[in-house]
Amino acid sequence: MGLARTRSLRDVVLILLGATSMHLASVFMGLHDHNGSIIVNTQVSSHFLEDLNNTALAPLDVEEPVEREERTVQKPFETESPPVVDIAYDFPETTIVSHAPGWTVFRNLYMSNGTLYIVSSEPSFAFPDIRYITSTGLAAENTPENIASREPTRENMDFLTPAQARERWGGAERTIQRNRIWSVEGNTFLINEPSQFLDHYYHLCAELMLGAWSFWSGAWNAVVDPASAGRTTAPPVHRMIFAHADAYGWRDRPGFNAYFLRAAFPSLTVEVQQDWEDRIRATASASAPQRAWHFDTVMLTDRSAAFRGEACGSRTQRIAAAAFEHAQQAHTLARWWWEPVRRSVLRFAGVDEPTLEIGVRAEARASDMELAGVAGGLHRPQPIVVTYISRQGARRHLIDEHHEALVSALTEMCAAHRWELNIVQAERLTKEEQLALAARTTVLLGVHGNGLTHLIMMPVTPISTVIEIFYPGGFAHDYEWTTHALGMRHFAVWNDTYHTAPDTPRVDYPEGFQGTQIPVYPPIITQIIQDRIAGRIP
Numbered sequence: 101m102g103l104a105r106t107r108s109l110r111d112v113v114l115i116l117l118g119a120t121s122m123h124l125a126s127v128f129m130g131l132h133d134h135n136g137s138i139i140v141n142t143q144v145s146s147h148f149l150e151d152l153n154n155t156a157l158a159p160l161d162v163e164e165p166v167e168r169e170e171r172t173v174q175k176p177f178e179t180e181s182p183p184v185v186d187i188a189y190d191f192p193e194t195t196i197v198s199h200a201p202g203w204t205v206f207r208n209l210y211m212s213n214g215t216l217y218i219v220s221s222e223p224s225f226a227f228p229d230i231r232y233i234t235s236t237g238l239a240a241e242n243t244p245e246n247i248a249s250r251e252p253t254r255e256n257m258d259f260l261t262p263a264q265a266r267e268r269w270g271g272a273e274r275t276i277q278r279n280r281i282w283s284v285e286g287n288t289f290l291i292n293e294p295s296q297f298l299d300h301y302y303h304l305c306a307e308l309m310l311g312a313w314s315f316w317s318g319a320w321n322a323v324v325d326p327a328s329a330g331r332t333t334a335p336p337v338h339r340m341i342f343a344h345a346d347a348y349g350w351r352d353r354p355g356f357n358a359y360f361l362r363a364a365f366p367s368l369t370v371e372v373q374q375d376w377e378d379r380i381r382a383t384a385s386a387s388a389p390q391r392a393w394h395f396d397t398v399m400l401t402d403r404s405a406a407f408r409g410e411a412c413g414s415r416t417q418r419i420a421a422a423a424f425e426h427a428q429q430a431h432t433l434a435r436w437w438w439e440p441v442r443r444s445v446l447r448f449a450g451v452d453e454p455t456l457e458i459g460v461r462a463e464a465r466a467s468d469m470e471l472a473g474v475a476g477g478l479h480r481p482q483p484i485v486v487t488y489i490s491r492q493g494a495r496r497h498l499i500d501e502h503h504e505a506l507v508s509a510l511t512e513m514c515a516a517h518r519w520e521l522n523i524v525q526a527e528r529l530t531k532e533e534q535l536a537l538a539a540r541t542t543v544l545l546g547v548h549g550n551g552l553t554h555l556i557m558m559p560v561t562p563i564s565t566v567i568e569i570f571y572p573g574g575f576a577h578d579y580e581w582t583t584h585a586l587g588m589r590h591f592a593v594w595n596d597t598y599h600t601a602p603d604t605p606r607v608d609y610p611e612g613f614q615g616t617q618i619p620v621y622p623p624i625i626t627q628i629i630q631d632r633i634a635g636r637i638p
């Protein structure tokens with residue numbers, strides 16, 4: 101047998117690859133870097149695999165490069181649906197559907213031995229810098245060493261050409277042996293952040309999930325028709341993988357996180373760190389050739405990467421801000437984008453349909469009145485419901501006498517206007533009672549704290565309001581940012597003064613912030629409520 105005839109398929113790949121990389125080198129001279137985004141304005145033949153298939157059928161002793169058709173390379177940022185590819189024999193290339201710091205929707209992402217791989221015939225610089233995609237997933241502390249230790253390395257995310265992927269995970273003879281890649285089908289949310297914040301109702305539901313849902317809906321330009329009860333065209337989420345949190349790492353003590361996730365996504369499969377480790381081990385056994393998982397469509401989220409971006413890192417400290425603002429600026433966020441999630445949770449809690457409709461109905465009435473030219477009309481929901489979440493039983497709370505004075509002032513005001521008033525200590529209510537209350541609340545009021553997270557379940561009407569009492573001088577964006585992202589108005593109260601957007605104070609945690617001596621001057625609270633309901637503060 102002649103030398104040429106024993107040439108293996110791999111040699112053919114290498115010959116082809118040699119030819120192709122020269123081709124790539126020459127065409128990529130034309131790359132433009134333009135406001136940090138990279139535009140590939142060229143045509144390259146990159147579908148080696150089909151070429152290979154042709155080659156395999158041709159005599160193997162050809163010396164000249166095999167003739168190949170020119171095809172358009174798939175851009176890393178996707179503009180249309182990718183072709184269906186048989187992963188048994190092909191390595192579909194990784195593309196990005198949408199990206200913001202800390203939030204990236206990929207198609208065809210691979211994982212082997214704990215490393216996420218982008219398989220592409222594009223050069224790595226055609227993709228976003230990986231520090232804006234992922235991190236080592238370690239918990240965050242504010243020290244230079246810790247910040248450095250969260251920078252991702254090639255062990256966290258790396259690039260392979262399709263030929264390199266084939267070399268690692270391809271069948272030896274593609275006609276008789278399939279690739280060693282196994283598809284994780286459907287849509288996966290891969291959460292790379294550690295449990296540091298995840299085991300908290302606010303951080304999981306009002307931050308991670310709110311961000312995730314805005315980014316996911318925006319990535320697909322999902323349409324939400326208010327008339328069809330908050331249904332969305334966003335693709336379903338099949339699984340969530342908490343790569344760095346165990347079964348208790350994403351659950352909060354009161355149990356809202358699990359309740360919320362199961363209610364919002366009843367068929368969601370949750371995998372945790374141990375499951376991710378199983379997947380890692382399954383790809384890197386010492387006694388078998390390497391394998392890889394192929395993720396069909398995956399949204400990768402990373403807290404540290406989000407903080408490296410401007411929206412989260414320098415402005416809001418909210419990972420959801422990076423996601424939400426990206427979708428908003430891309431004009432891909434539907435008016436009622438959060439409504440499908442909110443309604444699923446509230447329906448699960450037993451809230452009736454008319455209550456779920458409060459927000460959509462109030463807005464429709466407001467726009468009818470605007471069309472009819474009714475100036476300064478009352479576009480307010482009925483009934484008006486004021487809910488004060490008392491924290492007097494918790495660590496951070498009002499001066500006792502101020503709490504009592506506030507309760508009397510609220511009682512008097514609500515009686516005079518025939519508004520409903522609820523004064524609750526959330527921990528004394530069941531989850532259903534808390535959610536049912538949030539679902540009909542017009543004005544939610546309380547000292548800075550987790551109880552205000554229920555604002556994500558409020559109906560969004562033109563007068564919906566969140567009033568957050570801080571120790572004077574103190575401020576944090578948590579509930580303020582979230583309130584505004586949902587289209588409601590937030591007031592930060594410092595005893596007898598208040599701040600509202602765009603006049604928001606700078607973040608500060610002065611002495612007394614966490615204490616039991618937080619003052620409040622009740623007339624400022626009743627004034628805000630009456631002004632909002634009368635439409636005097638739009």
Ligand SMILES: *[C@@H]1O[C@H](CO)[C@@H](O)[C@H](O)[C@H]1NC(C)=O
Binds near residue numbers: 149150153154189
């Ligand atoms: C490879 O070749 C076979 C035989 O011609 C054909 O049926 C198959 O569709 C080809 N596969 C690809 C990926 O082109």
Ligand SMILES: *[C@@H]1O[C@H](CO)[C@@H](O)[C@H](O)[C@H]1NC(C)=O
Binds near residue numbers: 213214255384385386
């Ligand atoms: C898997 O990764 C670890 C480091 O995370 C490394 O020590 C090990 O050698 C790798 N295994 C294989 C089979 O590549």
Ligand SMILES: *[C@@H]1O[C@H](CO)[C@@H](O)[C@H](O)[C@H]1NC(C)=O
Binds near residue numbers: 572596620621
């Ligand atoms: C709170 O405001 C009231 C009314 O202006 C004032 O009398 C009181 O001294 C203030 N309390 C604190 C602690 O600033």
